[in-house]
Amino acid sequence: MRAKLRLFWLFLFLYPVLIFGQINSPERYFGFRMGEDKKLIGWGEIVGYFKYVSANSDRVIVEELGKTTLGKPFIVAIASSERNIKNLENLKEIQRKLAKPYTLGEDEAKRLTRNGKVFVLITMNIHSTEIASSQESVELIYEFATRNDDEMKNILENCVILLIPSLNPDGQQMVVDWYKKYVGTKYEASPMPWLYHYYAGHDNNRDWHFFSLVETRLTAKVLYHDWFPQVVYDQHQMGSDGPRFFVPPYSDPVNPNVLPEIMALTNLFGKYIVFDMVQKGFKGVVTGGRFNAYFQGTMSKTPLWHNRVGILSEAASVRIATPIYIPYGSVRGLGDEIPDNSLSNNNLNPFEEGWWRLRDIIEYEKAATYAILNFSANNREKILWTFYNANKKSIEKGLNxxxxxxxxxxxxxxxxxxxxxxxxxxxxxxxxxxxxxxxxxxxxxxxxxxxxxxxxxxxxxxxxxxxxxxxxxPDIRLYPDGPPKRPYxxxxxxxxxxxxxxxxxxxxxxxxxxxxxSLIDFGESKFIGKGNFIVIERRFINSYRLVNLLMKDGIKVFTAKAGDFKGNFVLKNDKVTIDKIKTYSKNLGIELKIVNDLKESELVEIKKKNVGIYQPWITSMDEGWTRLVLDSFYFDYRVFHNKEMKDKKTFDEIDVLILPSMGANAILEGRGFRGTQRIDFPSMPEEYEGGIGKEGVENIKNFLKRGGTLITLGEASNFAIEQLGISVRNDLKNLGPKEFFAPGTIVNLKLNDPDNPISYGLTKQVPAYIINPIAFSTSVYSDKISAIATFDDENVLLSGYLLGSDKIKGKIALCEVPYEKGKILLFAFRPQHRSQTWATFKFLFNAILN
Incomplete structure (x- = not known):
């Protein structure tokens, strides 16, 4: 019976091939052409089609690299000629030798470049609303598997193509589901009111040097451990009203650490794409506008620092799958480099007017893809030699x-x-x-x-x-004595x-x-001494992981309020507690001191807090990163939306409320603060409109009066200042960029109140990340306001760009404001910025625990 069932399912899987004698095209398989107006396929359908093609082609292999944040399969397809697929392990070994040529001489390298292939990684749909590339992916894999013309034979013989159809499968499915739910209604193509990456939203393309996200780590295996592609192409979409398509060369400034030959080769690829697309009649293909390759963190550009070609394309968007019309004269430029849509070396064939559809985006992206593949195939040995030579040069530079x-x-x-x-x-x-x-x-x-x-x-x-x-x-100005040019x-x-x-x-x-x-980890925790008390020093960031796990199990945790162990976590040494600690502290790398010289009168119990995080229907990436950091350190919390914030009962259930960084008006009014909406824009479903409103503000005030703690991060501190009637000012609020400008800057903080529990575990000087113009001052108040940390009054800039440092020197960066029985903790900085600022995590953790 089981054998018959297996045959039945095999027959169903192969039925399309048996009937038509070939692999079905996406159009036949799904019943419509990819990019058709208002039609989309989701992640499950994409994975199913990739597996279907792989099962019926000797040119394509599909591998699952792992699971996404929400448990979906994360896949890569490998496509090449049948001969290359059979010889794949040897080709991978050539890649590895060229990528790590420590002992590889020139003669052997030349032999390897003759025999090797260009590995091209194509990544798609990292930003889920930029949906076109995920739809394009099934057409590409079909063509790689079935086309037999000379162009495709040349590509497949000289290249190994690595195709990741979505770098964010969770969000791809979210966007498809949201769009399909409302297509044909007044809500069609309305913005999805939650982050399309569970934690990072759009910022999932700022994680490629830090690897906080599951999807980034899975792709890193392809990039830097298993396949070592020489060429990386990442497909994106941008706004609708500018040029139709951007490719390199990138705009200035140029990062001095990228080897010039790698940037030159990337520029060469970009110019070839333009040449090929212009020759084929594509309009509005531009270079040099807005997008630079100076900063770390993006999928398309971080490979440049690994001696790989890194190509970003940005196509003009439609409204998900709903077409738009571009009237004559409405096409804008792209940044300061392309101020308008006029003819220039950066815009050789301007697009002027016409309908713009999802299918158009697919056509542009496919044209760029094939230009990259043709250039790679036709310049195979030169690309491989450049890769080897750049890697060898980097090794030698490091020696000399x-x-x-x-x-x-x-x-x-x-x-x-x-x-x-x-x-x-x-x-x-x-x-x-x-x-x-x-x-x-x-x-x-x-x-x-x-x-x-x-x-x-x-x-x-x-x-x-x-x-x-x-x-x-570099200090780049828009014009002499003008404001600084904003970095990308x-x-x-x-x-x-x-x-x-x-x-x-x-x-x-x-x-x-x-x-x-080969593998670095925290290592085993150490137990030192004997006694009745266990001291866990807060200087170890993993101490918070351990403490949270213990409190979940009902183990009492204390803080020493005086003596040699002041500010550290303390537990009573009994069998249940020590057994739990030994279980949970494995591979946390903590030192636990077991001592006798502590008095119970010196201990204050840390009660497990009920924490709420406000999640607006205007998506906040800072809110998502906050959840990731808290999840990583085992903090429990609940997420509240506008409805809960307007309900008094909500605040009876929490001890701590966190407002992640977002504008004061966005918290109060939601989308309404943006003013009157154009008649052609999609409406938002009513349940996702608005902010917390006056009801939410009053509930926060009453929550504080009863003894609650409010934590405001970054811009959300402006909300507390403006709405809660406290004697704190943001001294930078009305300054323009000519007076103060800190567009992602690391600054030096000084602990001004080391006895405040918020300071426990931190050093006297703390690097912090600022990205908004915020610095506090205070005035006369009915209770003590604690200036916990201030911006250093001498050497405030540590890394990056800072204009107007005198405006923040000595100003308050973190303060605690009493509010009847409760308190407000105002952060001028983001202590958990993009999950990267480990130096300031303890400020947030202490604010929650204490």
Whole structure:
């Protein structure tokens, strides 16, 4: 019976092939052409089609790399000629040798470039509302499997194509479901009111140097561990009213750590795409506008620091799958580099007017894809040689030019856990890390055997140097004496600063006895001493993980309010508690001191808090990152929307309310603050309109009066200042960019009130990330306002760009404001920014626990 069932299901799977004698096209398989107006396929259908093609083609293999954040399959398809597919392991070995040519000489490298293939990684749909590329993916895989013309034979013979049809499958399905639910109604193509990545939303394309997200880590295996593609092409969409399509060259500034030959080759690819597309009649294809390749974190550009070609395309959007009309004269430019739609070297064939459909986007993206594949196939040996040569050059630079290494001694860290986490993140990027075999001395400085070394003599030297050093972003003005030009994203990403890790830069050659470490982790926790109390120092970031797990199990946790262990976590040493600690502290790398010299009168119990996070129907990426950080450290919380915020009963159920960074008006009014909506824009379903309103404000006030804690992050502090009647001002609120400008900058904070529990576990100086113009001052108040942390009054800038530093020097960056029985904690910075700022996580954690 089972055998018959297996035959039955096999017959159903192969039925289309048996009937038609060939692999069905997507149009026949799904019943409509991809890109047809108001028609979409979801993730399950895409995966099903990819598997169907793979099962019936000798040119295509589909691999599941793992599961997404919400448990969907995350896949990559490998496409090449039948001969290359059969020889795939040998081709991968050639890739590995060219990618890591430590002992590879020129003669052998030339032989490998003759025999190797260009590996091209095509990634799609990282931003889920940019839906076209996910629909395009099934057409591409069909054509790779079935086309037999000379162009395709040449591509498949000379290239191995790695195709990831969506970098965010969870969001792809969300967007398809939302669109289909309302198509044909007044809500058609309305914006989805929740993040399309469960944690990051649009910021899932800011994680490619830090690897906080599951999907980023899965793709990193393809990029830096298993396949080593020389060419990376990431497909995006942009606004609707500018040029139709952007490809490199990128705009200025140029990052000095990217090798010039890699940027030149990327530019060459981009210009070839333009040439090919213009020749085929595509209009509105531009280069050099808005998008630069200076900052770390994006899928398309981070590979540049790994000596790979990194190509971003941006197609003009429609309203998901609903077409739009572009009237004559309405097409705008693209940033300061392309101020309008006139003919220029950056815009050789302007698009002027006409209908714009989802199908048009697919056609543009496919044309660019084939231009990239043809250029790769026709210049195979040159691309492979450039890849080898750039990697070899990076290794040699690391041997002959400072810095020669970055050194991290765990014994010299306030928080060894964060240092280990930094090393783990670097390993995701393919960085090779070593550990000292014994202690050593450099420049009269002694380093212990507990020291890790990151040599710069590696192929990914540009990446290592870029993420470890301080950024000095150039001062670019829109015009002489004018305001600064806004960078595309941020100006600072120095990982040691963001994570609070002490790093020594080795500027002289030094022989260090060391061994390569294949897998870095926190290691076992240590139990030191004997006694009736267990002390867990807050300086270890993993202490919060342990404490949260223990409190979930009902174990009482205390804080020492005086004495040698002031501010640290304390537990009573009994069998149940010690057994739980031994279970939960495995691989947390914490030191637990078991002592007698503590008095119960010195202890204050930490009660487990009921935490609420406000989640607006205007999507907030900061809210998503907040949830990721809290989930990562095992904090429990509930998410509240406008309806719950307007309900008094909600506030009876929580002790702490967190308002993530978002504008004051957005919290109060939701989408309404944006003013009158155009008649042709889709309406929003009524349940997703508005903000917390006056009812929500009154509920927050009463919650505070009864003893609640309100935590406002970044911009949300303006809401507290404006709506809650406290004597705190944001001194930067009305300043323009000519007076103050900090577009993603790392600054130096000074602990002004180290006795405040919010400061526990932190050092006297703390690097913090600022991205909004916020600095506090206070006036006379009925109770003590604690200025917990201030911006340093001397050396405030640590990394990135900061205009108007005098406006924040000595100003309050974090304060605690009493509010009858409750309190408000106002952050001028984002302590959990993009899940990267480990140096300031403890501020948030302490605010919740205390």
């Amino acid at each position: 030019e400072p810095p020669f290494a970055y050194i991290i001694d765990l014994n010299q860290q306030n928080d060894p856990n964060s240092a280990i986490e930094l090393l783990k993140r670097l390993q995701f990027a393919g960085v090779e890390i070593y550990k000292a075999k014994k202690s050593f001395i450099v420049e009269s400085k002694v380093f212990s055997e507990n020291t890790f070394i990151i040599p710069l003599s590696q192929p990914c030297r540009p990446f290592i140097k870029d993420v470890m050093e301080v950024q000095n972003y 994203d941020v100006t600072a990403w120095t990982l040691p600063l963001q994570m609070g890790v002490n790093v020594f830069e080795l500027k002289e050659k030094k022989e260090i006895q060391m061994e390569k470490v």
